[in-house]
Amino acid sequence: MAREMIRQGGRSARIQEAVHAATQALLNEVGRGEINVPMIADRAGVTPSTVYRRWGDLAQLLADTAAERLRPVADPDDTGSLAGDLRAFVQQYAEEMGSPVGRALMRDVLAETASEHAAARCCAYTTHHLQTLNRRALARGEAGLSVDEAIDILIAPICYRILFSNGEPSPDYVNGLLARFARLNSAIPLSSPPHQA
Amino acid sequence: MAREMIRQGGRSARIQEAVHAATQALLNEVGRGEINVPMIADRAGVTPSTVYRRWGDLAQLLADTAAERLRPVADPDDTGSLAGDLRAFVQQYAEEMGSPVGRALMRDVLAETASEHAAARCCAYTTHHLQTLNRRALARGEAGLSVDEAIDILIAPICYRILFSNGEPSPDYVNGLLARFARLNSAIPLSSPPHQA
DNA sequence: GGCCTAATGCAATATCTTTGCTTTAAGCTG
DNA sequence: CAGCTTAAAGCAAAGATATTGCATTAGGCC
Helix, strand or coil, X not given: CCCCCCCCCHHHHHHHHHHHHHHHHHHHHCCCCCCCHHHHHHHHCCCHHHHHHHHXXXXXXXXXXXXXHHCCCXXXXXXXXXXXXXXXXXXXXXXXXXXXXXXXXXXXXXXXXXXXXXXXXXXXXXXXXXXXXXXXXXXXXXXXXXXXXXHHHHHHHHXXXXXXXXXXXXXXXXXXXXXXXXXXXXXXXXXXXXXXX | CCCCCCCCCHHHHHHHHHHHHHHHHHHHXXXXXXXXXXXXXXXXXXXXXXXXXXXXXXXXXXXXXXXXXXXXXXXXXXXXXXXXHHHHXXXXXXXHHHCHHHHHHHHHHHHCCCXXXXXXXXXXXXXXXHHHXXXXXXXXXXXXXXXXXXXXXXXXXXXXXXXXXCCCCCHHHHHHHHHHHHHHCCCCCCCCCCCCC
């Protein structure tokens, strides 16, 4: 996004919404590489120059749309224990981000060279979720978790595998990460399915 | 790049070299966002259509050039012990990749949506270096190291921090990762500067 | 040395991007 | 709530980039 909007409501907001919707619709219909600004503008019912002026270029529009799409709609599931919450969250994260769609979104978010806001937003979503799990655990009287450590041990490897050796991380791989996290946090036992090495 | 070259030597190779050189030269002179294909072609003394035909588009050319640039020129330093080798390698990796130039290269490599060869190449470089360290350690009679674990614990977090919360990982942060790795591998002691928490 | 063909050059065309100016509509003020 | 102000959108022309068919060049191979 070129700049934070000055005028929040009204036509501006409607157009932003329309352009986002058009972008997402097109991403579902044609290949990621076939899309261009005039196409999106046309679908959204605006002129291309509007898009160029507000977003700068295709990369920034895609990054903005992707970050928007990655915004969580709800708090992570509450399974009753931190170990369970963490497992559920990480498994879902790996699945969502590892899917072809998720991988493309991640790439779009990272491709924005102009103002790395989109990447920071996504990072913040993850941090926020982990903080929620931590707060919940403390409220239950459980030992807490270090968000930074969770990112280092659980999230970062998943992202690395997705981005560099692309392909969805296997459930076994994710289980291995969870086991390692448990080994480093004896207060947080390994939750249910420890059927891996 | 668009396809692996059929003809390896001669003019083809010279042009590829010239285009790569022109791209790197321009990256050092003007901002990453100011560069375009005609500019590079001009500098390399070829017509734009040649570049388009061989690389497809700017993103792929940049990814190819970045991957080329990230190709290691030498084996990692031999410090006499696996712990020392690992520390030296990881610190250098964090420095190189975390610098503005390194970050830009990483992004270019990941931006290539067409054929994720560039990302895989970079990943392979890192893996190869870690395997070298491992081989060396075994030859010395030391305990070996798991390359996958080293990537999960050391490399992935560094990349995640660089990409998402951009900024060079601090030496303290890297030391923390190394300490964690040592904790998980009692056979590989923490090397020299353990002055962190 | 001469043929064959991949790869490049050239130039015309199509497409995308930028920009100045005009028009619209949101927000504010009296 | 009418009128003013101005951010944002529309429009259209100009500029730049991307694509493509055809001619030419230069490796590789008898």
